[in-house]
Amino acid sequence: MLHTDAPGNTRQNGRWSSIVLIVKMLLTVAWRNLLRNRRRSVIVFISIVVGITAVMFNDGLSIGMISQMLENSIGSHVSHIQIHAKGFNDNRVIQNNMATPSEVENVLRDTPGIAHWSPRVVSFGLLSSALNSSGGVIVGVDPEREQDVTTIRRSIVEGSYLTGAPREVVIARRLADKLQVGLGDKVVGMASALSGDVGSDLFRVTGIFETVSSEFDKAYMFTSIDNARSMLELEDRVLEYAVIVRDINEVEDIAASLRSKLGDEYEVLTYIDLLPILVSQVDMYQSMMYVVYLIIALAMIFGIINTMLMSVFERIQEFGVLMAIGMRVRRIFLMVLLEAGMLGVLGTAVGLLLGSGLLLLFSHIGIDFSIFSEGLTSFGVGAVIYPRLTPDTILNVLIIIPLTTVLGAVYPAVRAMRLQPVAAIRYV
Amino acid sequence: MEVIRLENVEKTYSDNGVPVHALRGIDLRITQGEFTVIAGPSGSGKTTLLNIMGALDRASKGKVFLEKESIGEKSRDEISAFRLEKLGFVFQAYNLIPVLTAMENVEFTMMLLGIDEKQRRDRAREVLRELDIEELANKRPNEMSGGQQQRVAVARAIVNNPSIILADEPTANLDSATGANLLDLMEKMNRDHNLTFIFSSHDRQVIDRARRLIILKDGLIAEDRNGSAEA
Ligand SMILES: Nc1ncnc2c1ncn2[C@@H]1O[C@H](COP(=O)(O)OP(=O)(O)O)[C@@H](O)[C@H]1O
Ligand SMILES: [Mg+2]
Numbered sequence: 144m145l146h147t148d149a150p151g152n153t154r155q156n157g158r159w160s161s162i163v164l165i166v167k168m169l170l171t172v173a174w175r176n177l178l179r180n181r182r183r184s185v186i187v188f189i190s191i192v193v194g195i196t197a198v199m200f201n202d203g204l205s206i207g208m209i210s211q212m213l214e215n216s217i218g219s220h221v222s223h224i225q226i227h228a229k230g231f232n233d234n235r236v237i238q239n240n241m242a243t244p245s246e247v248e249n250v251l252r253d254t255p256g257i258a259h260w261s262p263r264v265v266s267f268g269l270l271s272s273a274l275n276s277s278g279g280v281i282v283g284v285d286p287e288r289e290q291d292v293t294t295i296r297r298s299i300v301e302g303s304y305l306t307g308a309p310r311e312v313v314i315a316r317r318l319a320d321k322l323q324v325g326l327g328d329k330v331v332g333m334a335s336a337l338s339g340d341v342g343s344d345l346f347r348v349t350g351i352f353e354t355v356s357s358e359f360d361k362a363y364m365f366t367s368i369d370n371a372r373s374m375l376e377l378e379d380r381v382l383e384y385a386v387i388v389r390d391i392n393e394v395e396d397i398a399a400s401l402r403s404k405l406g407d408e409y410e411v412l413t414y415i416d417l418l419p420i421l422v423s424q425v426d427m428y429q430s431m432m433y434v435v436y437l438i439i440a441l442a443m444i445f446g447i448i449n450t451m452l453m454s455v456f457e458r459i460q461e462f463g464v465l466m467a468i469g470m471r472v473r474r475i476f477l478m479v480l481l482e483a484g485m486l487g488v489l490g491t492a493v494g495l496l497l498g499s500g501l502l503l504l505f506s507h508i509g510i511d512f513s514i515f516s517e518g519l520t521s522f523g524v525g526a527v528i529y530p531r532l533t534p535d536t537i538l539n540v541l542i543i544i545p546l547t548t549v550l551g552a553v554y555p556a557v558r559a560m561r562l563q564p565v566a567a568i569r570y571v
Numbered sequence: 572m573e574v575i576r577l578e579n580v581e582k583t584y585s586d587n588g589v590p591v592h593a594l595r596g597i598d599l600r601i602t603q604g605e606f607t608v609i610a611g612p613s614g615s616g617k618t619t620l621l622n623i624m625g626a627l628d629r630a631s632k633g634k635v636f637l638e639k640e641s642i643g644e645k646s647r648d649e650i651s652a653f654r655l656e657k658l659g660f661v662f663q664a665y666n667l668i669p670v671l672t673a674m675e676n677v678e679f680t681m682m683l684l685g686i687d688e689k690q691r692r693d694r695a696r697e698v699l700r701e702l703d704i705e706e707l708a709n710k711r712p713n714e715m716s717g718g719q720q721q722r723v724a725v726a727r728a729i730v731n732n733p734s735i736i737l738a739d740e741p742t743a744n745l746d747s748a749t750g751a752n753l754l755d756l757m758e759k760m761n762r763d764h765n766l767t768f769i770f771s772s773h774d775r776q777v778i779d780r781a782r783r784l785i786i787l788k789d790g791l792i793a794e795d796r797n798g799s800a801e802a
Contacts, residue, residue: 161685168682175670460665467627467662468680468727469655471648565628568662 165474166481173482180454187450188490191548194439195494195540196501201435202539203502203530204510205428211355211525213421217414218294219354220282220363222261222385223394225412226251226401232412237266237337237375237382241409244381250404256388256397261288263383264371268334270364272322279318279362281332283371292385295352295365302326302350307367313350317360324348330364336376344374355525436539440547447551451483455559462559463567472560479556480549487548495540502532573639574735574767575601575624580633582619582790593619595790597633603734604765606758608798610778611787617771618739620787624769625658625737626650638734655683659728661738666724667712673723674699674708677730684731698726702756718749722756729760735767736760742774754780 177184217223225232226247231239241247244262251260264283269276286305290296295313296304305311312330314322324330328348336342346366354360372378388397394413402411415422455462462475509527582594593616601607601624609617622628623635626642635642638657642650660666667676677695686694699705704722712720721741728736736757742750754777760766770777778784781798 160687164682164685164687168679171675172668172670179670461668464660464662464666464668466651467625467654467660468683469651469653469658470683471651473648474683563628565622568627568665 165477169474169478169481170485172478173485176454176458176482177486183450183453184486187446187486188493190446191443191487191490191544192494192497194443195491195544196498198432198435198439199494199498199502199532199536199540200530202432202536203506203532204528205432206533206536207506207530208528209421209425209428210531211528213414213418213425215355215525216359216418216421219298219356219359220293220295220385221414221417222292223388223391223414224386224398224401225417226384226386226405227382227410227412229408229410231382232410232417235265235267237264237335237377240337240377240380240382241384242380244379247381247384247405247409250401251384251386254397254400254404256390256393257386258389259288259291259387261285261292261385262368262381263289263385264368264375264377264380265382266334266371266375268332270318270322271331271333272324272328274323275321277318277321279364281334281371281374282363282365283368284365285368289365289385292387294354298352298354299350300353302348304350305365305367306349307369309367309370310344310346311349311370312346312364312366313352314348314364315360315362316351316353317357318362318364319348319351321361326351332364332366332374334375336374337380338376340376342374342376344370346370436543440543443544443547444551447483447486447548448554451479451552451555452558454482455479455555459562459567462562463564466562466564467568476556476560479559480552483552483555484545484549487545490548491540491544494544495537498540499532499537502530505530506532572603573600574603574637575599575769576634576636576639577624577630578634578636580620580623580630580635582616582623582628583631593790594623594630597790597792599785599792599795601735601767601769603767604761605767605769605783606761606781606798607767607769607783607785608778608781609769609771609785609787610773610781611793612773615787616790617773617787619790621737621739621769621771625660626654627660655680656731657733657735659731659733659736661721661724661728661736661741663740663743664717664720666727667720669712672709672711673704673715673726676712676723677727680727680731694730695726698730702726716749717744718746718753721745721749721753725753725756725760729764729766733766735769738768738770740772740774741770742772742777747776750774750776 228239228241251257262285266281268281270279286307305313326348330346333341333343388394398411398413465475506529509529511527513526577597577599580594580597584591584593611617623630674695678691681691699708702722707715707719757768761768784796784798785792786794
């Protein structure tokens with residue numbers, strides 16, 4: 144009766160189906176072993192969850208901070224793409240101007256993917272009030288167009304934005320403080336005009352704006368483009384077009400398209416060309432993030448090695464019996480890996496949920512770093528940082544952490560594999 | 572039919588550099604259906620001999636044939652496969668995987684052969700029924716008595732239809748009534764299925780049931796005779 148149903152005859156032939164069977168059974172064993180050592184499992188589990196939350200926060204804050212820096216620069220004046228006469232960016236003199244702006248404007252109108260653009264006259268000069276003077280940047284803008292390209296209008300904290308009337312200026316807060324001017328006060332601007340003479344004009348402060356970048360706030364003053372043109376004898380020439388694209392991911396393609404349409408007499412620069420230091424900082428932050436991953440992963444690996452070694456040594460006899468009944472050592476190896484892998488996967492799942500939840504929450508309310516605010520504004524960040532949850536972070540955690548736990552189990556699993564069944568069984 | 576043959580097997584352990592000659596030259600042939608007890612004082616080499624017969628350990632010298640094939644030439648995996656298919660083990664204690672129930676422990680061995688879940692379950696139930704321990708199916712080892720655990724170990728040992736069961740002092744941790752019970756069971760398996768049983772023991776009641784009795788002394792066979800059970 145016992146031999147009629149010999150398993151040898153009914154054995155499954157499929158290699159995969161038998162692997163599935165084994166993994167299923169081993170998962171059961173692994174899970175129950177984790178439960179058997181609940182305290183130890185919980186400690187490892189918590190350390191994984193905390194580790195993940197920490198790296199996610201580190202990622203989120205770094206990305207949030209650097210993105211804010213970049214976006215603040217883009218938003219306050221840089222924009223996505225700038226078009227100049229060839230050579231202007233390296234030699235910012237008004238002789239490097241665009242004499243036929245309509246040519247550029249036709250191209251801008253004809254190029255898909257562009258959301259907004261604005262012509263500018265940019266000049267470095269001396270600004271003086273009745274009480275003080277300072278070097279600064281005088282930017283002449285088309286008030287209507289500029290408000291779609293930069294955040295100046297939204298950054299006004301006192302008075303009002305440019306209406307297009309003559310002699311109006313809006314001036315950055317720190318610059319206003321330095322010149323000791325307020326709303327309605329006069330400011331004289333002086334700069335080198337096209338002819339080489341010094342052009343000057345009198346302006347009246349109609350608005351004061353404030354941004355998170357102290358560098359920007361120390362230097363910039365906006366007026367209408369016609370004012371600036373007349374002061375600098377530029378007639379209808381333009382020094383700079385600032386362009387905002389619809390999709391930032393297409394910025395390089397759009398720039399390339401503009402370049403080919405405009406030809407050699409112009410330079411088309413993206414924010415990546417214009418903010419090389421900031422962009423390289425993004426790369427730096429990214430590599431720094433991997434250092435943090437490495438540190439966390441190392442700490443985790445040692446935790447796992449320690450835990451799994453304990454677990455293996457506690458079960459030497461069990462492994463001996465498994466070998467005696469004919470379990471291949473490779474499967475024993477797999478069994479130990481699965482146990483650690485299970486902890487890793489569970490920890491990762493919970494850690495990801497917790498980390499993502501917290502990041503999403505703080506990405507709305509922000510984290511106030513007011514105490515360090517002076518330092519942050521000099522970086523152009525602002526006192527409140529909004530951490531960001533990016534797919535990159537999730538992907539990194541998803542791959543690195545479970546891999547780390549499994550990696551940590553390799554050595555203990557090799558130790559289990561190397562046990563000699565007899566020695567294991569005799570071990571009492 | 573011959574199932575195990577040992578030719579001039581020696582085993583020397585090293586005890587911190589000092590050689591310990593556990594077996595000094597064993598010639599032995601076991602045939603299908605035997606019910607053999609290896610007896611002898613403690614330290615005489617019983618466990619060592621049994622481990623070598625079960626390919627859990629390698630001889631230092633001499634040859635071991637399992638079903639006429641020399642195990643000296645087999646890989647670790649081939650030996651594992653052989654143990655899985657042809658051998659069943661019952662140890663003195665700690666036989667079972669602690670986190671699995673009796674049923675799962677029995678199934679585990681079949682799982683290693685790749686038998687699917689339904690067949691596994693049916694077969695495990697069949698064996699538990701045959702050994703009259705169905706009520707233990709869902710109990711874990713720590714919820715069972717020593718005797719119950721040993722019975723489950725027997726169930727696991729026979730479930731893959733091996734040709735040989737090796738049992739190292741299976742009754743050593745059991746009271747005599749429980750031990751007798753376990754032996755009844757193994758005798759029944761031997762009778763009904765012509766399963767080969769090889770025990771090591773110095774327990775009187777095991778020796779009394781031997782149909783072949785091999786007595787070891789200082790790593791040598793001192794006596795090899797038909798046991799009292801056959802007389
Ligand atoms: N791993 C080992 N290392 C060193 N000596 C051992 C080892 N295993 C067994 N021995 C020695 O080998 C001899 C036989 O042991 P064993 O086979 O366990 O005998 P028995 O089972 O008859 O008590 C004993 O002297 C024992 O001390
Ligand atoms: Mg012994």
